[in-house]
Amino acid sequence: MSASTDDTPATSGPSRMDATRLAAILLPVAILLLAVAGWEAAVQLNEIPPYILPAPSQIAATLVKDWPVLFGSLLVTLRITFLALFAAVVGGVLLAILFAQSRWIELSFFPFAVILQVTPIVAIAPLLLIYLEPGTAVLVCAFLVAFFPILSNTALGLASADHNLRDLFDLYGASRFKQLIYLRLPAALPYFLGGLRIGGGLALIGAIVAEIAAGTAGQGSGLAFRIIESGYRLNIPRMFAALFLISVAGILIFLLFTALSHLLLHRWHESARKREA
């Protein structure tokens, strides 16, 4: 969905169009259902015990049974996810803008961004906890997981603004700020949105990893804690129910940003524009 690239077959009339659109929704759902059915069959036929790989039916049953607990945890995880993503967008975009100001700044500070990206947060979580509240530490960890793709793609996008247009702005004496607002940022939009689609999933992972690394356990804990605790107690169906919720959240976040991309780009960028039939 990042890329509705294909030559859509020529359609003759609105009914055909609607059918295409309906299929666009039904087909992925059908394939997902097929995959789930295959999984169910594999588990049943091979008699795989639930503590190794639970059947989808069992996961569904667990999901219903444990809904209150799991849903509460899902909300906690989603809250961290969106806060972290918000911070990652603000931080990543601001840093990218800073880097775009001068090659010197970029050369000097990109290494620090790389260090932040590659430092395992399990290792630095204890240090963070010494100086920060646990809630803040979790957020910082999740941010660290999510910010780099946004920074990197936005920086690439800012650098990809058409040189002729940059000349035009220079000519009209546009300030750096106006050049940024009216030229660089719009030009960076497709790249930024690509980074956002990557960062959205990473923020979710980040929320999980951060909760494991720095979260306080017990009440008010998110899905990460449910997964670890369920794994520890060999309550694997419940663990998969939690994983299912994470997957659904991930897909929804991805669809959200894909829709946003389409909305913002479909009138002008190749990646989102339909080829004229």
Added chain:
Amino acid sequence: MSASTDDTPATSGPSRMDATRLAAILLPVAILLLAVAGWEAAVQLNEIPPYILPAPSQIAATLVKDWPVLFGSLLVTLRITFLALFAAVVGGVLLAILFAQSRWIELSFFPFAVILQVTPIVAIAPLLLIYLEPGTAVLVCAFLVAFFPILSNTALGLASADHNLRDLFDLYGASRFKQLIYLRLPAALPYFLGGLRIGGGLALIGAIVAEIAAGTAGQGSGLAFRIIESGYRLNIPRMFAALFLISVAGILIFLLFTALSHLLLHRWHESARKREA
């Protein structure tokens, strides 16, 4: 460095050019040294004990002292990193190509890619360990961490090929394959390389996370085990020495791909092309 975006000041002659180039290397190094000096001073002045935050001098001493052990582990981690990155590049690009074949395929299978991205590998490592050798399981885990940005950016790039050029290829009756080789892939290159810069760091993180989740420890263990072991033994300087090696590896990988980007793009893509002064 992803983006040598700035209007380089006009230079008059080769000596000025060389000075600029030298500064481009010296400045980041100077700033890094400054940061390290600041860290050292902060630790010394505030008398922060080494078990909370060791001074750079102490980390350096540990690095020298524990070099044989740490270097061996670094090699193990780097091996996983590059294998995972290789798999991520192959897998991500092939999937992106597959998705670019048809919107139906993309719609139907992108959700699975998202699921693979957001599923915490700590959770699925036990399942992998049941069916796979530990070495393979580690590789699969590291791959899962690294592949998505490459897939996502490459898919975006494949979709961003100029529609007029696509028309040209259609006109000449280019097969899908030739269209891919001669048009889509070159057009996707800047995006792919952006994904590679993100994926390089993630492969390194992935190698760490995967070792934690699925790696055999003891002999032949990588930096992840060193970090956990040092943490458990409260040997924080050694932990930081290991983190230092990871950071250096991360920066080198990033620089490698930045140089590769420059090499492949500087003659034609805005993001790497110098603006004519």
Added chain:
Amino acid sequence: MMLASLSPTVADREPVVSLIGVGKTFSNGTMALENLNLDVFPGEFLSLLGPSGCGKSTALRLMAGLGRATCGEVSIVRHDPGEHRGDIGFVFQEPTLMPWATVADNVWLPLRLKGVSRAKADPVIRDSLALVGLAAFAGAYPRELSGGMKMRVSIARALATKPSILLMDEPFAALDEITRFKLNDDLLRLKAELGCTVVFVTHSVYESVYMSSRIVVMAARPGRVVSTIEVDVPMPRGESFRATARYAELCREASAALHGAMAPDDHL
């Protein structure tokens, strides 16, 4: 096969391209063409003349099989039906070069897509580039060229396959008159040599008269054919043709038709 020097409006011949009642409405609702009827006969040099935005490019693309007509029928006959579209050359209104490839590699493209190796294609590439005066720029990248040079690379690319149908969308618009006149003559010579059919979009009345065997004048919104002018002067015409009374008369006629095609408010 010097049949190009004969008057090519042989109505009993099968058309190479035929548009019957063609309409084209873009997805944003713009109706670019309506009920467009146009046959292109083998060997003719057909010019499309019309105000900016009247649908010339859209019509030319449809003739090449690019995009689909919203209604009506587009049919294209190929000399060798097995060889998919390989016999069409197209010059887009914009240079449409691959920015990552050198000038020579851009010209190589249509041959490469036919499986011709670089070594085998080399003489053809060289000839094509020499024809448009860019032999010295084979190794340059498109970004390093002037506007007119880019357009000439695009022309060299279209000629590289020696196509049997050549569709050109204002190929010489970015060129100075001398270069343009030279290329006009080169194109006519090549057409005669290859015996190919040319559909040529131009906004120059003079160029259309000098080059064509037939001029089709279009009007805008919706794009349609408003008149057809037969240029009944045999080829080769040569520079002296520009000094003849017939030339001046045809130019006046075409100019009047173009004037007639302008609606006062919607184009200018």
Added chain:
Amino acid sequence: MMLASLSPTVADREPVVSLIGVGKTFSNGTMALENLNLDVFPGEFLSLLGPSGCGKSTALRLMAGLGRATCGEVSIVRHDPGEHRGDIGFVFQEPTLMPWATVADNVWLPLRLKGVSRAKADPVIRDSLALVGLAAFAGAYPRELSGGMKMRVSIARALATKPSILLMDEPFAALDEITRFKLNDDLLRLKAELGCTVVFVTHSVYESVYMSSRIVVMAARPGRVVSTIEVDVPMPRGESFRATARYAELCREASAALHGAMAPDDHL
């Protein structure tokens, strides 16, 4: 200020733009200009004529302060030195529109950069678009326009600020003759109204004679001035000028100069 109707080659006046011994070598080694000397005087309409690739665009960009000369001196005098470059209008050889903005927003840009709100700019945008015949396309995106329409948006944008210096790089190349003639006259009228200075790159000998008070002919590799032709016919000239003997004579003169500027092998 109707000073544009006077002959503007007043050598004792201070030039608005002055290039002295200018050379430009691109980073890939191409020497585009060498020892170029050119003064642009206030109120004149100066045309640059020359073969494709001779450095017209490069010279025009230098006059606008875009890019730096490798050697020599470029000086630009502004009416109001406080207002940084705001009084220059530039039409690039390519439309150079922001693909993410509508036609109206593209035309708004130079005003927006001066801090003019959309509401206040609206009448100006409307007038500019009406002038180029695109009033109906204010809400369209650049991708939805024909080649000529894009170029016209670019012209409308350059005119929106009513600049005192107007630099135009083959602005009408993509337009049919009728539209072009109309825009020629519109531009001359506007120039007279605004009293502005125009530097105009064209590849049409006829256009250069019709429009200019002075024609500078350039030759290529390295780009340099080879001759200057004063068009000593007062403004306004009107359509009838094209029928005069002086017009034909000047065209022949310019054409000859252009011929002389062509080296046989390196451009065509």
Added chain:
Amino acid sequence: LDKVRFGTNWVAQAEHGGYYQAVVDGTYAKYGLDVEIVPGGPQSNNRMLLPVGKLDFYMGGNMIQAFSAVQENIPTLVVAAHFQKDPQVIISHPGMDKWEDLKGATLLISKEGLASFYQWMVSQYGFSESQVRPYNYNAAPFIADKKAGQQGYLTSEPLAVEREAGFKPNVFLLADYGFSTYATTVETRRDLVEKNPDLVQRFVDASAIGWYNYLYGDNAKANEAIKRDNPEMTDEQIAYSVAKMKEYGIVDSGDASDKGIGAMTDERMKDFFDKMVKAGVVPADLDYKKSYTLQFVNKGVGLDLKPKN
């Protein structure tokens, strides 16, 4: 009341019962303490919060980390040991019924385990690192491999395996094979011991009383508090844990029988230290005596609360 923060090294469970008991039944309050229990998690990040003063007491896992603290000049020490035996176990499939059988098995061991008790298993019994496969606190790979053994916590994994896989695994308590560390220790900062020994004494005494009451009295309220802090906790699990702690004498056995819960002796410390030196986990010249003090224990506090049978 003195405000005191006590950090545990895992999420709330029955193994922390004594402390919860002392909170809910007012024992700490009676000793002039307002205790807040800060549960740990999988990463046991609470460890470092003690020396920096964010915690006043920390629940240590075993003595290895206490030795490491001396080695790294971390100013903390052990002031009481509430588990006489470390509940660390190796479990195995039926069929591998003897300790010796484990040497031929695949052993699933965590990274932390590998850095600590497994080194002792290597040096003491000749296990090898090559037989180890990673354990991430999920026993599925163990269950799937009939030839495997796995590390565990006496009170957790055996129950999980029995409930989910339907067989009773063999349980080898490392303490019974000579892994002689104390466990569930109370650590505090050296300066607190020096400047406010009274506070430390009150915490150690009240905690011991808490443990007696949790094991032998009415622990319903403490269990409620545990479940409040850890909603995943089940009554079944708590009951199982308490039963196993009693059955194996985890809390109340050995020296604790007469010196009171929390008891420590120099002999046990030396014995374990020597084993760790042999295992290569700590250097022989380490001044391990700095890692603990007997100043606050072995006073028989709470012995009277123990049922007399």
